[in-house]
Amino acid sequence: MTTAYFTELSRLLTERGMPAPQVAATVADLEGYLAESGSTDAHEEFGAPDVFADRLTRGRAAEPPVTGQETWKWTADIYTDRRLLNEHGAQGWEVERVDPLGRFVCRRPDAAMRWEYRRETARGAKEREAQLAALAPDGWEPCGRWLHITYYKRPAWASAGPAAALAAPPPAPARTMFFSAKFRALVAVFVVCVTLLVILFGFGLVDLDGPWACVRLLGAAVVGLALGWFGVNRDLARGTESR
Template sequence: MNTEYFAELGRLLAARGMPEQEVSATVADLTGYLAESGTADAREEFGAPDVFADRLTRGPGAERPEAGAETWKWTADIYTDRLLLNQYGAEGWEVEGIDFVGRFVCRRPDAAMRWEYRRETAHGAKEREALFADLEPDGWEPCGRWLHMTYFKRPAAASAGPAAELAATPATPSRHVFFSAKSRGLLAVFVISMTLLVLGYGFGLIDLNRPGTYLGMLAAIPVGGLLGWYGVKRDIAKGIESR
C-alpha cells in the first residue's frame, strides 16, 4: 500500500514541475522517515498524496501566507531546538510545520503574537493520540514531527494573557542553521578521527592487509553509529539543552 502511495506521490510531484532528481530524493527521504517513525500507513502520516504534493511544491492547493506575512525556514539540533523555538516564538514566529529535510517552517504576520513551544516523544500512533489528548486541554496543538519527536505550539496568551501581544517585531534572522557547541564538538571528533585514519593509512601505520584489520574497521563503523544514535536518544529522553 505504501509503495503505491509513494509511486503516486512521485508522479504528482513530477506533474507539478519538480525535477526528476528532486522527486527521487524526496520520495527516498519520506520513505526513510516513515520507516524511522514506526507509522505503518503513509496516507495516515502524510495525508492524501495530491494534497501532500501541493504542500511540497507550494502548488494550487497549498496554503499561502497572508499578505504582509514574513516566512522563515531554519533548523537546529536537539540541544538547541526548544530554546530557539521559544526564543523566536517570543518574537512572533509561528511554526506551521516541519518540512521533509527537517526545517521549521515559520510565519509571522504583521499583527504578530507571541508563541510558546514544547517537544515530546511518542512511538507509534497510539502513543501520539494519547499525548495529543493529554495536552489539548491546555491549548497545545501539534505543529510538526521529526522521527519520534513531536513539537507542540500554543499562543503565549494562554499563559501570559495580554502580555503576549507584540508591540514591535525584530528583523527576520539572517541565519538558517543553528548547532550547539556539543554537536560541533561531536562533528569535530568525527572529522579528526577520519583524518587520523586516512593519515595512518597513508603513512603506512595502518596495514589493511593484516588479518582482522579490515574487518575490524568495517565493524567499527556500524558500532560507532549505533552508539551515537543511542547517545542521541538518551539525550532526547533527558531533555538535555545546550547553546
C-alpha cells in the same frame, strides 16, 4: 452517548475556527484515546463539550486576520532547539512545519502574537496519538516532526492572555543556523576520526588484507554509530541544553 458527544464537539470546534481536517484528526485522536483507556463516558473523560472546545481552540478566535506575513526558515540542534523555539515564538514566529532538511518553516503575520513550544519524543503512531490526546486539552497542537521527535505549539493566549499580542515585533534574525558548542564539538570529533582513518589507510598503516580486518573495521563503525545514537537519545531524554 459517546457519538453524540463527538458530533457536538466537532460542531463546536468548527464554529470556533478550527479547520475541518484538523477537526477530523482531533476527534479521531480523542476517540482512539477513549477506546484505549476503556472508558465509555466522553463527558466524564473530557468534560462538557463547549468547555473542552474552548480549551482546544484557546487563542484561535483571538488571532488577528492575516493581511501580510514574513516567512523564515532556520535550524538548530537538540541542545538549542527548545530554547530558541520559545525565544523566536516570543517574537511572533509561528512554526508551520519541519521540512525534510530539519528546518523550522515559520511565518509571522503583520499583526503578530506570541507562541509557545515544547518538544516530545514518541516511537510509533500509537504513542504519538496518546501523546497528542494528553496535550490537546491544554491547547497544544503538533507543528512538525523529525525522526522520533515531535514539536508542539500553542498561542501564548493560553497562558499569557492579552499580553500575548505583539505591538512591534523585532526584525527577522539574519542567521538561519543555530548550533550549540556541544554540537560543534561532536562534529569536530567526527571529522578528526574520519581524517585519521583516511591517513591510516593512505599510508598503509591499516591492513585490510587480513581475513578479519574488514569485519573488525565494520564492527568498530557499528559500535561507534550505536554509541553516538545512544548518547543523542540520552541527551533528548534528559533534556540537555547548551549554548
